[in-house]
Amino acid sequence: MKVNKISEQGMAADLLQDFLQTKKQPKSILHLDLQYFAEATMHARDAIHGAQGVAWVTIDGNRYKFAQLINLEARSEKTKTKIPIMGQVAKGNKATGLEYSGSATFHFNTSIFRKMLLHYQETGEDIYFDIQVTNEDGSSQVGRQTTILVDCNIDGGIVALLDADAEYLEDSFDFTFEKFEMPEEFTVLPEMQ
Secondary structure (H helix, E strand, O other): OHHHHHHHHHHHHHHHHHHHHHHHOOOOOOOOOHHHOOOOOOOHHHOOOOOOEEEEEEEOOEEEEOOOEEEEEEEEEEEEEEEOOOOOOOOEEEEEEEEEEEEEEEEOOOOHHHHHHHHHHHHOOOOOEEEEEEEEOOOOOOOEEEEEEEEEEEOOOOOOOOOOOOOOOEEEEEEEOOEEEEEEOOOOOHHHO
């Protein structure tokens, strides 16, 4: 028994010695540029700054720079129908149309939108107008995008407003539109190709 124990201890010591000797030997190291294998990502400069753009509103042939604008969002939503399919548990989805809507928030210092509501109140005639939105950030390499929202129609709006606690007054309205055009579009980033 003692012989086995001693030989096990000797074997363990030999293994430890071999391990330590291999650690001391210089190894050849292959230097790799790991960025070469990484996927290309977007540069921060290519994010579009939210305030760098302009909007124009065309009402009855009059074009106004929407200088009061704080934010605007226009959305396109597909309407879909659930389609039952034999032999399949899940139903499919088929696009059957489009609906367009948007919202705008702006400084309370223009009457042009209230005048549209007043005109509708007095005459029953609704007014449709276009909004042109251009995004352009000079530090981005994607260039500019221009979108035209055609035949916008406001859902309603603020008629009068006071607020003693407000540092400034904000106006807003929701709207629908009939279609959109995109005469200018962003260029494709090199990292996307």
